Amino acid sequence: MEHEEMSLFPGLSRRDFLKSCGALAGLIGVSGPMAVPRVAQALEQMAKRPAIVWSCFQECLGCSVNLLQSRKPAPANLILQQISLNYHEAIMAPAGSQAKKSFHETVDSKDFYYVVEGGIATGIPDACTIGGMTSMEMCKDAYQKAKATIAIGTCACYGGIQAAAPNPSGSKGVTDFLKEDAGISNPTVINSPRCPGNADDTVAILLYAIVKGKLPELDSLGRPKFLFGQLVHDNCERRGHFDAGEFVEKFGDEGSDNGWCLYKVGCKGPVAYAPCPKTRWNANNGWPVSAGGPCIGCSEPDFWDKQSPFYEKAPGIKLPGDITPTQIGVGLGALTAVGIGAHFVGQAATGRLFKGAPVEGMEDKGSEEGGK
């Protein structure tokens, strides 16, 4: 039959497996000629596929839907060859008490990685229950027994949309919940925000933890620096238009047709730290700005309140109105806003993340081709 001749099973060939290992090596900062074999070997030599428990709490399932868009590796490869997805309510076969059995068996084994999607309902605990357990009970139990905990998407990181004012259910991100409601003074949670959480981030962080056996270096908001170290604005393909003072004034105008800067129609790229313009979305097929819409700053805590209105200019950012060509050539210094300090200056000029360049805090820093 014709359909069996198509390239059906991306997860099932050795070539594709190695390809995905290569992509992963780049993403998690393992560099050099031995990078691919190292990652492949690390994954293959594990006696067991690492077990994952994935909790969906107050969420829309968007992060999981983006997980299914993963290419590095493809989801069939991920689920059958690389991890053991023991609990994920949207994907697992069993339901009811049998699903709860899968949860408890894995959690009680203490041999698993814990992924959380969605906020924790703390104001009305029964605003999120699964099998009669509240999100508070499940999250605390699994966190305490997991080898590492990763919060995927802005809801799990910081409360997300249901925490938007007035936060009717008292929704919180995992870290705040553990600190403020579960009595855990110094919780370790890797935050991978954005709305939805990005599949390739998720897999990269998981594999980083598994292959390297340690957690990536995090910023003050719990985000891995290798992913969230740079402003969207600094890596944006429309940055040149910002520096040249060329702006979309309204959708469908000349600037819109020519791909000019979206700052004046609300872009929050100058205040949002995320790798969108570099890693893009859905296998490199786009990112929010490539669609001609402004960045809504979805990687930042409380962005539903702090970055909105989404179609109004971000306050406090000085435009390059009367700068000289020399200054444009430098390309920096035009932004003087609070919160956009010198931090980005060094990184913006190089724009080299994920290309084998040294990344702050990585063990492979400077090795082999690093620094070139």
Add this chain to the structure above:
Amino acid sequence: MTKVVIDPITRIEGHLRITCVVENGKVTDAWNTATMFRGFEIFMKGRDPKGIWQFAQRICGVCPTPHAFNSVRAVENAMGMKTVPDSVRLIRNMMEATQLGYDHILWFYHLNGFDYVNVPNTLNAKPGTPGLKAVQDQVKAVVDSGQLGPFANMYWDHPGYKLPADLDLEITAHYLQALEIQQRACDASAVLGGRYPMINNYVPGGVTQMPSIEDIEFYISQMGVVKDFIDTVMVPDLLAIAPYYLDLASYGQGVGNFLSWGVLDEKSQDPYDRLFPRGGIFDGKLALEKVDLSEARKYTKTSWYDDGVGGGKHPLEVGQEPINFTKMPPIEGDALPAGKYDWTQAVRYGKENRAMEVGPLAQVLIAYLAGRPEAKKLVNDTLAAVGHAGDPTVLLSNLGRVAARVIKAKINSDNAIRWANELLANIGSGETKIYEELDFSKDGTGESGWDAPRGALAHYAKIKDSKIDTYAAVPPSNWNLSPRDDNGKRGPVEEALVGTPVLDPEKPLEILRTVHTFDP
């Protein structure tokens, strides 16, 4: 009497508990309980109407695009914009077609599939091709590893699994293939909308930009792959499985009332002229009726919201604040849900307070009754294939819901490329307007009905002083998973569960099947 509680219902979006009473091998009463509350209508108040659609599409991460559509349309409607420029219509149709393309594939294979396809039984198959052998080897490796992952703890020994091993293997292979194919539809969405899910190219008044010719060509190539898959794999799979599960026609009948607001605009932008036209079917009589968005009425007596405002309210007038909530009823013990038992409000239609089933079955039946040639042909072919030629009433069942999703997926994918070609023609003829600036200084109330993949979806918005005064969304699961209304009448899923056979209350596979046919 045996009480059967399934919590969580898995392979759905959201959080759901089903409670059934089983007597003499059949469900005699049922209750659905959504076990999550977020409060969208509350935190949407006071926001900027231009960006409210970004909030609205987060209502559902599986089907954000129709939420985005309805939100921008409701705001446009409130601000007096009656129709959109033709290229905006086409771009929004193209976006919706990607949403439908990925969603129906995902439901058929990944959410619904395990109710019928026995994964461990694939090891008993004799694979006829190297591709199938490779899949069997993969499953074997997973089983041999002792780490069954997402396949662990399912009722695989249930006699309700009827497929021969070779067919189990073939569909399992297609399960994996479908994971790749759904990505093609999402890639097509991303190239126009920036990413999927959570698109970024909508805005009240139009869209943010005209896609490039290159992007439209990419869209056509991706949706072509999706169409090929539906034609050559998904439709044949439905026809291959159906003969083993014809008993699905004998249960899950439900309320017999069907509603669709319609989806995918033709040039007229008339909702009754859509590819899937607007309409209603009442009391099991296969006759088409007109329907009105303002006839959706909400009840809160059995849900955890303030019912001080009284029952039968327009969605913008119903109580949206949660009551002072204490505790869910326990799973254990004999106690059945009573009083308030759901985070979902009951929604009913018209002065008769009909509970309405929504979803592909409603959409396909309405298109069939409206005389749409594609729907007529596919419905008639399906009826012939299951041995019920000329008798569409057999579709008022679980079998009909499964078949209708596949039929709808095919009609959608057959038309996706048409919208793209029409957009290319518009570009060729200079019809490239993609945005009209709205005047937000005046007050107004607007509404929009445009179906999500899982059924009728409407948004209502009241704008005052350039801000959202009140907002209400009535998503498909609000209809299908309505609890009892103030008069004690069951919702559609509750009603469809009554009569569902249960061979073994410890392994309630048939209950899962009925619930999953609604794609909750």
